[in-house]
Amino acid sequence: MRTDRNVSRYEAGALSPRRRAADLNRMRSEHFDVLIIGGGVTGAGAALDAASRGLRVALVEARDYAAGTSSRSSKLIHGGLRYLEQFEFGLVHEALTERGLMCDRLAPHLVKPLPFLAPLYSHFQRAYFGMGLAAYDTLQTAFNRGGALPRHRHLSKKGTRRQFPGLAPSKLKGAIRYYDAQTDDARYVVNLARTAASYGAAVATSTRVVGLNRDARQVTGARVADLETGQEFDISATTVIAATGVWSNDLTGMLGSKVGLRVRASKGVHLVVRRSAIAGDTAIILRTPSSVLFILPWGGHWIIGTTDTDWALDRAHPAASAIDVAYLLELANKALERPLSLDDVEGVYAGLRPLLSGEDEDTSQLSREHAVVEPMLGLLLVAGGKFTTYRIMAKDAVDRAARRLHGVPKSRTADVPLLGADGYQAAWRDRSEIAARAGLSTGVIEHLLGRYGTMTFDLLRMMRDQPDLKLPVEGAPEYLAAEIVHAVRAEGALHADDVLTRRTRISVETPHRGENSVEHVVSLMAGELGWTEDDKQREISHYLARVAAERDSQRQPDDATADAARLGAEDVRGKSMSGKSGRALSN
Known part of the structure; x- marks a missing residue:
């Protein structure tokens, strides 16, 4: 407490x-x-x-x-296993130390250990990856102030398929299981x-x-x-x-x-796929011709990514094209027994990595x-x-x-632990008792603790005072109305997009991309922000236009046409500035 x-x-x-x-x-x-x-x-x-x-x-x-x-990363807190191939031992050790601090001390409510499988398709890969993961384990424990995650373990083909039935058996020799961590970056x-x-x-x-x-x-x-x-x-x-x-x-x-x-900006595109489309419980890391591909469990979904291509167009709203989506599906399908299709994709998001550059480097280098x-x-x-x-x-x-x-x-x-970290382990231990006192299911309390830590008690007080805040968000039953109101009262949300895209992930976790939720969300926000009916309609129309523009961009054949389509939707911010311009400096 x-x-x-x-x-x-x-x-x-x-x-x-x-x-x-x-x-x-x-x-x-x-x-x-x-x-x-x-x-x-x-x-x-x-x-x-x-x-x-x-x-x-x-x-x-x-x-x-x-x-x-x-807000547009792979949601991983990791040491950068592939950087070992570039002999970046200092960088890997630094990142592993930070991973340990976040999991153990700074944000255990937000950063959770995540098991990975590295599928093996040759005996050489077993020896090569095994040596790399042995070095990874050593670097995570050497002079490490944070907690260490379990060491890697070799699996047979049968053991691999038992843990991840969705992997195609053809050419599969087995896998190596290791751990990194995951967070909701926003x-x-x-x-x-x-x-x-x-x-x-x-x-x-x-x-x-x-x-x-x-x-x-x-x-x-x-x-x-x-x-x-x-x-x-x-x-x-x-x-x-x-x-x-x-x-x-x-x-x-x-x-x-x-x-x-x-x-230099490198574009990374990710797909969000419904959980039932892939049979498995762990994360998967796959080698690609230029980099790696992740298949990551994400609540009731999977995240698949990422691309790594140079981007010189609009930086505020990088656009994923049809070729990006097809590329990720093709790479994932090479490893999966049941091929994924566009029908399995619930959401798509694109982000830009800021990379220190010289003149001619490929972004992956x-x-x-x-x-x-x-x-x-x-x-x-x-x-x-x-x-x-x-x-x-x-x-x-x-x-x-x-x-x-x-x-x-x-x-x-x-x-310095982040807000919500103090007392989190005790609250997680007592989650069933907390649920009984609040009149909620244990699953709801687990959801809240994993997003807010001990700030969950703030939301529970809100729901006690306003019982209707216990209701789910329309079109997104994974989230509660209380979370929308809390986003405004305590988390600085000013617009519907802030809530649907970053305070929650409704914009990429639902096939409707938030279209079925935006009216409910805006009505909840309006009471906190004093919006008029005109304000509410403006927020709804801007959000719907954004979703339509993103969908349009993801049907385009290349970056240029995707960028043009995405720019068809104006940003909701700055409309009161009467046309004043100025480039946004943000991150």
Whole structure:
């Protein structure tokens, strides 16, 4: 159960509409030690790192938390097994250490161990992969502060088929079973932002940076537009940290000079497939001609991905084409006994990885390492890396910012659990008792604990006060109405897309892509945000247009036509700005 100290932290980290207004007022009037641009995993992680050191922190995000790369990953927290082939032992060990911290200490409610099978089709593969996984096991235990997952184990063909009947038996020699971990990436980022807010950070979404403020050769803050009102204002800061991912190169135009690194965008497409289409319970990792393919259990679904291709078109809404979908189905069907078809696909999503680049590298060979550069005094740019190592990236960026301040302590985030982590194991142990007291099924409590940890008690109080919030969301019975209201009251959701795409995964987990849920969701949000009937219709029409544009893009034969189709739907944010333009810096 939560202590009084935890209750105060939960309340302090509630990203309500009132909190957003108060934080915007702070941004207008205060001077901050650090201003962070970008509400993805690295930006939110930097906000928590800086705020937990006692610094005055502001974070702005042009769209929503995790609206870009950080909500469109493979949902894995992993060491990067394939990086061993590139002899990136330090990178793999660093990532495995972070994986252990997240599973064991920082976010056990959000990051869960996931068993994998690596199917084998030759005796050479057994020896080769076996050596790699032995090194993987060694690296996860060497000097590791977090908990270690089970070591790898060899399986016969019969044992492999027993664990994953859906694998085609032809040419199969067996498999090696090992462990990595899985998370809902967008939920993780929202929890990071809430935890940063609980330490005093001022955070706000729908706040677009339209310019960097300078005094001679020093950056002194940023000009920001509130996309909900159209108002612009300045934020004053000693150091600006841009954690903007694939938007990093846009700073070149704002500075009028070249930034000290190049970031290339690599498109990764994933399919969401109904669970009954594949017979199996573990994750699968398969070698492809250029990379690897994952087949990952995801609640009542499977996630299949990913592609790895250069992308130079619209970065806010990368589009999956018909050729991307066909490519993933073809790769998966080579390993599966029952071939998948388009009828099995419930959802598709595409994201962009920010890769540090040179001039001619293929995206699958570009570095997953990160860099922190200071192209101008007072401005730091952090880019590269991957979701698993966000905490190291954030620490390195804040360490650089701390050089301009005095008496700043070292990073604490290796020992700062995210909201919902404290008391989670005890709550999970007592989940049947909690369910009985709440008048809900144990399965519902397990669902809530896996998404909110001990913040589940906040939702249970809401449902006690408003029993109708126990009802499922229309068209998406896996989710409760309480989760929609909680997304607005505590998680900073401002638009229907925030809820349907990131606070929940209704947009990709249902064949209707959220079309059958949007009216119910909007009605629940309207009471919290004071929407008029016109506001409600605007939200519904924008969301339906977005779904239609995505469906259209996924029928197109190539990237160019898919991008054009996706751009047919306008972004719901910024309509109050009367046509004012400006590129969104987000992550």
